[in-house]
Amino acid sequence: MTELGEKIKRARTFAEVIGPLVERGGWARLQEALQAVPVAEVDACLAKGAWEVGDLRILLSPAADMRLEQIARLARSLTLQRFGRVVVLYVPLYVSNYCQNLCAYCGFNARNDVPRLALSVEEAEAESRLLHEMGFRHVLLVSGQHQRYATVDYLVELVRRLRTLFASISVEVKPLRTEEYAQLIAAGVDGVTCYQETYDPKTYADVHLGGPKRDYDWRVGTLERAARAGIRKVGLSPLYGLSDWRVDAWCAGMHAAFLTVHYWKTQVSISFPRLRGAAGGFTPPHPLPDRGLAQIICAFRLVFPDAHLVLSTREPAHLRDRLLPLGITQMSAASRTCPSGYSHTYEAGEQFDVMDTRSAAEVAAAIRAAGYDPVWKDWDVTYLATGS
Numbered sequence: 001m002t003e004l005g006e007k008i009k010r011a012r013t014f015a016e017v018i019g020p021l022v023e024r025g026g027w028a029r030l031q032e033a034l035q036a037v038p039v040a041e042v043d044a045c046l047a048k049g050a051w052e053v054g055d056l057r058i059l060l061s062p063a064a065d066m067r068l069e070q071i072a073r074l075a076r077s078l079t080l081q082r083f084g085r086v087v088v089l090y091v092p093l094y095v096s097n098y099c100q101n102l103c104a105y106c107g108f109n110a111r112n113d114v115p116r117l118a119l120s121v122e123e124a125e126a127e128s129r130l131l132h133e134m135g136f137r138h139v140l141l142v143s144g145q146h147q148r149y150a151t152v153d154y155l156v157e158l159v160r161r162l163r164t165l166f167a168s169i170s171v172e173v174k175p176l177r178t179e180e181y182a183q184l185i186a187a188g189v190d191g192v193t194c195y196q197e198t199y200d201p202k203t204y205a206d207v208h209l210g211g212p213k214r215d216y217d218w219r220v221g222t223l224e225r226a227a228r229a230g231i232r233k234v235g236l237s238p239l240y241g242l243s244d245w246r247v248d249a250w251c252a253g254m255h256a257a258f259l260t261v262h263y264w265k266t267q268v269s270i271s272f273p274r275l276r277g278a279a280g281g282f283t284p285p286h287p288l289p290d291r292g293l294a295q296i297i298c299a300f301r302l303v304f305p306d307a308h309l310v311l312s313t314r315e316p317a318h319l320r321d322r323l324l325p326l327g328i329t330q331m332s333a334a335s336r337t338c339p340s341g342y343s344h345t346y347e348a349g350e351q352f353d354v355m356d357t358r359s360a361a362e363v364a365a366a367i368r369a370a371g372y373d374p375v376w377k378d379w380d381v382t383y384l385a386t387g388s
């Protein structure tokens with residue numbers, strides 16, 4: 001095991017790992033470490049045949065870009081070996097776009113003058129029935145962070161109503177306490193997604209201009225609190241474009257490794273969201289190119305052969321179709337990024353622009369055309385229900 005792997009194993013929290021690495025000039029040192037990798041080290045790494053978190057420095061380096069075709073072949077073959085040709089489809093359901101935070105890049109930023117809407121439990125249930133009719137059985141409940149809307153009580157009530165409709169209900173809402181996650185799990189939530197946005201503390205402070213989200217440490221501990229409560233799966237990622245994407249991806253890999261080692265009963269999935277246009281007109285200071293996105297996906301597949309890798313409708317259709325064979329095992333489809341986005345009963349501001357605007361049926365057809373099977377239902381749930 002590498003020194004980094006040992007450090008992750010010994011740490012009690014992920015904050016203990018990431019803090020010393022990124023603070024007080026640490027971010028620049030991580031950048032230098034990636035830049036300093038020679039091609040010979042990449043070749044030696046690829047010859048190993050099995051990889052761990054310490055190898056991400058090599059696989060995410062500029063030097064590894066020179067071996068991307070070889071890395072992509074390895075990633076594709078590992079994915080087929082571990083997952084076969086299955087791609088699980090899910091859909092986000094936005095229940096509220098009220099937010100108290102001032103995230104510079106987000107359409108829901110409290111200072112943006114966009115139509116605000118919080119769905120009642122009945123309205124959210126009606127919206128979810130439309131998603132059920134489209135075929136979805138995995139739903140991700142999303143909301144802005146606000147003390148009055150999308151509260152734990154609201155989510156518990158909504159999830160109780162939805163759990164007969166969906167095989168999997170995940171949430172992407174404000175970071176909660178462990179006991180609050182326990183309440184959601186008891187109601188029927190089985191997944192929690194929380195993007196750190198960036199692991200660079202300086203950029204994090206620069207783009208989170210106000211509101212509770214300014215607290216980096218509280219956010220970085222979110223998935224540990226959910227895992228301690230017993231959640232079945234967690235999803236993580238940076239938001240690519242805010243800071244150096246190679247370093248952010250490396251840090252996300254450390255985060256995934258920490259959760260995998262310390263909470264082995266919880267499945268870790270990794271997403272690859274790139275910043276998209278939104279109200280407020282924020283321009284990504286460190287845009288992630290398509291080739292870089294492919295390199296990150298392949299690197300994660302090699303280091304985390306059993307993790308679900310997720311690609312959302314932030315990416316355009318043609319690119320999603322091309323990236324799929326590299327290691328993607330979950331995709332969103334037909335997404336709308338505002339409350340009431342499926343029924344269009346009310347007008348509401350969007351969080352960001354969706355790039356893949358195909359219908360759910362069109363996405364499923366494209367997956368089939370590529371030789372893969374679109375799956376609407378996670379059979380793990382059935383297995384767990386009968387096996388316990």
Ligand code: SF4
Pocket residue numbers: 099100101102103106107108109110143144145213
């Ligand atoms: S990213 Fe989340 S917390 Fe920040 S403004 Fe948007 S909805 Fe609110």
